[in-house]
Amino acid sequence: MLRSGSALRRGLPRAGGAPGRGMRSADMFRELGLRLRLMGRTLQDQLSPLAPGTGSWGPPGVPRDPQPPEEADVVVVGGGVVGWSVAYWLKALEARRHGMRVLVLERDPTYSRASTVLSAGGIRQQFSLPENIHMSRFSASFLRNINEYLGVPNEPPVDIQFQPSGYLFLASPQDAEGLEATVKVQREEGVQVTLLSPAQLKDKFPWIDTEDVAVASYGLEDEGWFDPWTLLTALRRKAMSLGVLSCAGEVRGFVTSAEDLMPPRGPDPLSARIKRIHVYMQDSLEYQPVTCAIVVNAAGAWAGELLETAGLPEALRQPLPIQPRKRYIFSWHCHDGPGLSCPFLIDTTGAYFRREGIAGNYLGGMSPPEEEEPDPSDLSVDHSYFQEQVWPRLARRVPAFSSLRPGSSWAGYYDHNSFDRNGVVGAHPRLSNLLVAAGFSGHGLQHAPAAGRALAELVLKGRYETLDLSRLGWSRLVQREPLVEGGVV
Ligand SMILES: Cc1cc2nc3c(=O)[nH]c(=O)nc-3n(C[C@H](O)[C@H](O)[C@H](O)COP(=O)(O)OP(=O)(O)OC[C@H]3O[C@@H](n4cnc5c(N)ncnc54)[C@H](O)[C@@H]3O)c2cc1C
Numbered sequence: 001m002l003r004s005g006s007a008l009r010r011g012l013p014r015a016g017g018a019p020g021r022g023m024r025s026a027d028m029f030r031e032l033g034l035r036l037r038l039m040g041r042t043l044q045d046q047l048s049p050l051a052p053g054t055g056s057w058g059p060p061g062v063p064r065d066p067q068p069p070e071e072a073d074v075v076v077v078g079g080g081v082v083g084w085s086v087a088y089w090l091k092a093l094e095a096r097r098h099g100m101r102v103l104v105l106e107r108d109p110t111y112s113r114a115s116t117v118l119s120a121g122g123i124r125q126q127f128s129l130p131e132n133i134h135m136s137r138f139s140a141s142f143l144r145n146i147n148e149y150l151g152v153p154n155e156p157p158v159d160i161q162f163q164p165s166g167y168l169f170l171a172s173p174q175d176a177e178g179l180e181a182t183v184k185v186q187r188e189e190g191v192q193v194t195l196l197s198p199a200q201l202k203d204k205f206p207w208i209d210t211e212d213v214a215v216a217s218y219g220l221e222d223e224g225w226f227d228p229w230t231l232l233t234a235l236r237r238k239a240m241s242l243g244v245l246s247c248a249g250e251v252r253g254f255v256t257s258a259e260d261l262m263p264p265r266g267p268d269p270l271s272a273r274i275k276r277i278h279v280y281m282q283d284s285l286e287y288q289p290v291t292c293a294i295v296v297n298a299a300g301a302w303a304g305e306l307l308e309t310a311g312l313p314e315a316l317r318q319p320l321p322i323q324p325r326k327r328y329i330f331s332w333h334c335h336d337g338p339g340l341s342c343p344f345l346i347d348t349t350g351a352y353f354r355r356e357g358i359a360g361n362y363l364g365g366m367s368p369p370e371e372e373e374p375d376p377s378d379l380s381v382d383h384s385y386f387q388e389q390v391w392p393r394l395a396r397r398v399p400a401f402s403s404l405r406p407g408s409s410w411a412g413y414y415d416h417n418s419f420d421r422n423g424v425v426g427a428h429p430r431l432s433n434l435l436v437a438a439g440f441s442g443h444g445l446q447h448a449p450a451a452g453r454a455l456a457e458l459v460l461k462g463r464y465e466t467l468d469l470s471r472l473g474w475s476r477l478v479q480r481e482p483l484v485e486g487g488v489v
Helices: 025-047 081-093 130-144 146-150 173-188 198-204 228-241 300-308 383-397 399-403 444-461
Strands: 071-077 102-106 167-171 193-196 215-219 245-248 250-256 274-280 287-297 322-333 344-346 352-355 361-365 405-417 424-427 434-438
Touching (some): 071 081, 081 102, 130 444, 173 193, 383 405
Parallel strands (some): 071 287
8 A cells, every 4th residue: 555645646646537737747647657667566575474475586596585473384495406396386276376385495596516407408308217207298298388387477588598409328238138128118108219229320320339238229209408496496487486484494304203102201203293393594503493384305316314403302203215326417518519509418338418509519427336435514616527538439439539628617416325225215114294305316306396296285185196106105115116217326
């Protein structure tokens, strides 16, 4: 409402009346424009507290409300691509608009260590596990139609800078049978993928040295890479436009219903619910308790640590074998390297690369063997790893790379599931209102749109409808039945 005595009242026409004497129509329209702008601002001020997240949203790093609310229906711990995807789908699928208060908590709004923004940005259909293929198929369709999902009225359309390009997996004679079996599964799932003999490979990509390659698989559609930051911010922008609340803070404690039991008490209960979480604000020893109905652990590489440090009673603990594993990405320039048709190449040795733009720039890396895992306590880069391990392998495969010029590099964390290198999606076996979506072990960026939708369905409907991810649930960990993905890079 405009306050009485507003400057706007001076010299303005009376409502419905003629312009004041001597007022030119240009002045009148200018005054009218000013009045409308002020009315808009006043309305925005009045509406924002009523419907947080509906009026405007800022980029990541600009928390809108430094204090979390005292209550939320669903609290999502972790504001990476998985957390924001879960939040977006919860609001997109909720039965009644503004029926549910969803809160995303992120301890580092600068995302300085988040896997999402430090990833290589790739999406592929070539997995060995049907669930991973289904998620990739869903996500490819989501990315293709991203503005239908994540477009926001009066905001610029989303452009994730998708670069279509097949993944090319090279197999040595000892791995050839395995690759062929995997391709069979992929084709049964409808993936467009072709097998290439060494001669066909040489014919298609003359710059490859095919020595020791027995067979290769090459994706024909829905593969390539895109900008991870754009996907993250687009999910966040859309989710907040639908009313999701965002707050900077670290979750360090869960208070469960088990703690309600008064003495004398028997043995600790084997199941309970989380009643409250404790959120520590940045640079503060104070915490804000948030009462909640459901908690989603989307803390990425730290999803296991979150459960370790949440102060759960011993009887309710279930280890989640997800931990940060440091991975480097190196970039380089090579003026006579592969051109526009360069695929995302995965060598027989595990070294990989793709082009970056079209001006002779590339990026790549390689996961080390288990016994040579680098210390994950910081994100420093070991440049000798490129010189001694990655470069020689790539130069052997692509002779032009012998004369490459090394460029910049960075390190990020794989959200490594040491049990079977696959995501864990679903409910905790002992805490009935705790769900997890984490541990995607190097393929979580591309699977986030799909995993977010699946988890939201589980929360809202109690079952999977679009994608059945029940085999990725927690029970395989409890029953010690690994669900192995053969195609982890
Ligand atoms: C070098 C590299 C290359 C990769 N390449 C690809 C690729 O090509 N394709 C692909 O699909 N995937 C790739 N990945 C993997 C992908 O990046 C991850 O699987 C994905 O980003 C995981 O998303 P997330 O949201 O679970 O994790 P994150 O992006 O790490 O988000 C988790 C967030 O949780 C926050 N958090 C943690 N604990 C707490 C807490 N207690 N309270 C509040 N907040 C908390 C963290 O600060 C973090 O921001 C790559 C990863 C790396 C490191």
